[in-house]
Each structure stands twice: as C-alpha cells, then as structure tokens.
Amino acid sequence: MAKLNVNPTRMELRRLKERLKTAVRGHKLLKDKADEMVRRFMLVIKENKRLREEVEEELQTALRAFMLARAVASDDAIEEAVAMTGTGVELKVGASSIMSVDVPVFDIVEQEGGELYPYSFASVPSELDGSISSLARLLPKLLKLAEVEKTCNILADEIEKNRRRVNALEYVMIPQLEETIKYITMKLDENERGATTRLMKVKSMLEEKNDSDGEH
Amino acid sequence: MSEREGKIAVVGDKDSVLVFRALGLDVFPVDDEEQARQTVHALARTHAVIFVTEQVAIWADMYLKRYKSRPYPVVVPIPSAGESMGLGAAGIKSNIEKAIGADILFGKEDK
Numbered sequence: 051m052a053k054l055n056v057n058p059t060r061m062e063l064r065r066l067k068e069r070l071k072t073a074v075r076g077h078k079l080l081k082d083k084a085d086e087m088v089r090r091f092m093l094v095i096k097e098n099k100r101l102r103e104e105v106e107e108e109l110q111t112a113l114r115a116f117m118l119a120r121a122v123a124s125d126d127a128i129e130e131a132v133a134m135t136g137t138g139v140e141l142k143v144g145a146s147s148i149m150s151v152d153v154p155v156f157d158i159v160e161q162e163g164g165e166l167y168p169y170s171f172a173s174v175p176s177e178l179d180g181s182i183s184s185l186a187r188l189l190p191k192l193l194k195l196a197e198v199e200k201t202c203n204i205l206a207d208e209i210e211k212n213r214r215r216v217n218a219l220e221y222v223m224i225p226q227l228e229e230t231i232k233y234i235t236m237k238l239d240e241n242e243r244g245a246t247t248r249l250m251k252v253k254s255m256l257e258e259k260n261d262s263d264g265e266h
Numbered sequence: 267m268s269e270r271e272g273k274i275a276v277v278g279d280k281d282s283v284l285v286f287r288a289l290g291l292d293v294f295p296v297d298d299e300e301q302a303r304q305t306v307h308a309l310a311r312t313h314a315v316i317f318v319t320e321q322v323a324i325w326a327d328m329y330l331k332r333y334k335s336r337p338y339p340v341v342v343p344i345p346s347a348g349e350s351m352g353l354g355a356a357g358i359k360s361n362i363e364k365a366i367g368a369d370i371l372f373g374k375e376d377k
Contacts, residue, residue: 142272
C-alpha cells in the first residue's frame with residue numbers, strides 16, 4: 051500500500067496519529083452500524099416477502115373478478131359505475147428513522163360515511179361488488195406493502211453504501227495511515243541515529259586532534 | 267414531503283386499474299411506453315404512493331430506478347389481471363442480494 055505524500059516531520063507524525071485514531075474509531079462505529087442495519091433489514095425483508103405473496107394472490111383474484119364483470123356488462127356501464135367515487139382514502143405520510151435512515155410511514159385516514167358501492171346493483175354484475183369489496187379490504191395491506199418495500203429498498207441501498215465506507219476505511223485509509231506513520235517514525239529515528247553518529251565522529255576527531263596537539 | 271398530501275395513484279392498463287377508481291384512488295390508464303413514462307414522471311411530484319402494473323414498471327424502469335433510494339414517492343409494482351411476471355419477487359431478491367451479498371430467502375425455490 052502506498053504511503054501518503056507528506057514531509058517526515060514530528061508535526062506531521064502527530065497529525066497522522068490523530069487521524070489514524072479517528073479512522074479506527076469511525077471504522078468500528080460503521081461496522082456496528084452495518085451489523086444492526088442488516089439485522090433490521092432481515093426483519094423487514096421477511097415481512098416484505100410474506101406481504102408481497104399475499105397481496106399478489108389476493109389482488110389477482112380481485113382483478114380477475116373485475117375482468118369477468120367487464121366481460122359480462124358493457125364497458126359504459128362499468129365505467130359509469132366506478133366513475134362516481136363514494137368513498138375515499140386519505141393518507142398521512144411521515145418519515146421515521148431506522149439507524150438514521152429516513153423511511154416512509156403511512157397512516158391511513160379512512161373517510162367516514164362513504165358508500166363503497168355508489169351504483170345501482172341492477173346495472174352491473176355481482177362480480178364487480180366482490181371485486182371492489184375484496185380490493186377495499188386489500189388496500190391497507192397494499193399500503194403496508196408499499197411502506198415495507200420502500201423501507202427495504204432504502205435500507206438495502208444504505209447497507210451497500212455503508213459497506214463501501216467500511217471497506218474504504220479498512221483496506222485503504224487505515225493501512226495508508228499506518229504505513230505513513232511507520233515511514234515517518236523510521237525516517238525520524240534514522241535522522242536521530244545519523245545525528246548521534248555525526249556527534250560521535252566529531253568528538254573522536256576533536257580528541258584525535260587534541261592528542262596530536264599535546265604530543266608536540 | 268410537506269407538499270405531498272399522501273395521495274395514491276394507480277397507473278396501468280385499463281383492465282387492471284379501473285376498479286381502483288371505485289376505492290377513491292387516482293387512476294391513470296396508459297397504453298404505451300411513452301405515455302407510461304410521462305405519467306409516472308408527472309405523478310412522482312404530486313403523489314406519495316404510486317401503484318404501477320408490472321408492464322408499466324418495465325416501461326418506466328428508468329424513472330423508477332431514480333426513485334428507489336428516495337423516501338418519496340413510493341412506487342410499488344402490482345400484478346395486472348393477467349399472470350404475474352414475478353417482478354415484485356425479483357425486486358425483493360435483488361434487494362437481498364444488494365444488502366447481504368447472497369440470496370438467502372429464495373434460495374430453495376431456485377433449485
């Protein structure tokens with residue numbers, strides 16, 4: 051791993067040691083975060099799978115019934131029947147946070163006094179009633195699915211991002227810092243040894259000179 | 267998020283989505299790829315939840331990818347009146363693979 055391009059000084063060494071400390075701590079925190087996010091993700095994704103299977107099955111039954119109704123009655127009659135909406139669904143949207151990841155939360159506000167079948171029963175086949183009533187029952191589940199699926203999407207995304215951060219710290223940043231610190235320490239030690247040797251050499255040269263001066 | 271009042275939209279072929287109108291949802295029937303894309307793109311600004319049929323999800327894939335990591339809008343593929351294409355399950359699968367690195371929930375079904 052390449053070392054950073056810095057001057058081998060004591061000040062730089064001190065700075066790098068501080069950075070290494072931060073990096074190691076950040077790495078540990080991010081790793082813990084990843085673990086917890088994966089745990090949460092597993093809980094949500096299991097629910098997602100269950101809901102998805104249930105909803106798809108029920109929805110298909112309801113939609114088939116609707117298709118049958120369309121086949122039996124004329125297009126105009128069906129369109130007329132569903133055009134007038136008797137009931138409505140309002141949604142309160144909010145956000146909650148899983149490991150500081152924003153995920154959506156829905157609150158269904160059902161309107162009171164709505165009429166689910168705002169048409170004349172005589173003009174449309176009974177399959178339509180069945181289809182509408184089962185869809186109305188399914189709607190809260192559909193919204194739950196929407197919420198859960200979005201949570202999964204966002205969490206999966208965040209887990210991936212987090213993993214990149216952890217890896218960048220673990221395999222690039224921290225080795226680089228360690229290498230550079232080692233390099234600076236060695237360089238400083240080497241300089242120190244060089245200085246000592248130089249002093250010793252000067253001293254011995256001086257002593258030699260003094261000795262030869264004394265002989266004369 | 268504040269400007270969204272939690273409206274729900276349904277986009278898809280007429281056969282599959284018309285019935286949602288009876289529940290009071292905003293229904294937008296679309297017939298071709300271009301229309302599907304434009305509708306989804308426009309709805310993303312006004313609606314919190316968009317249910318799309320699997321065909322529309324494939325058509326508007328370009329936009330849906332962009333919305334994936336944002337909290338809103340929430341786009342959910344639903345099967346149409348015909349056969350399910352398994353798009354929802356595929357989405358779950360890809361999420362698991364993204365997060366864990368290997369598929370651990372659907373593993374048995376593939377064998």
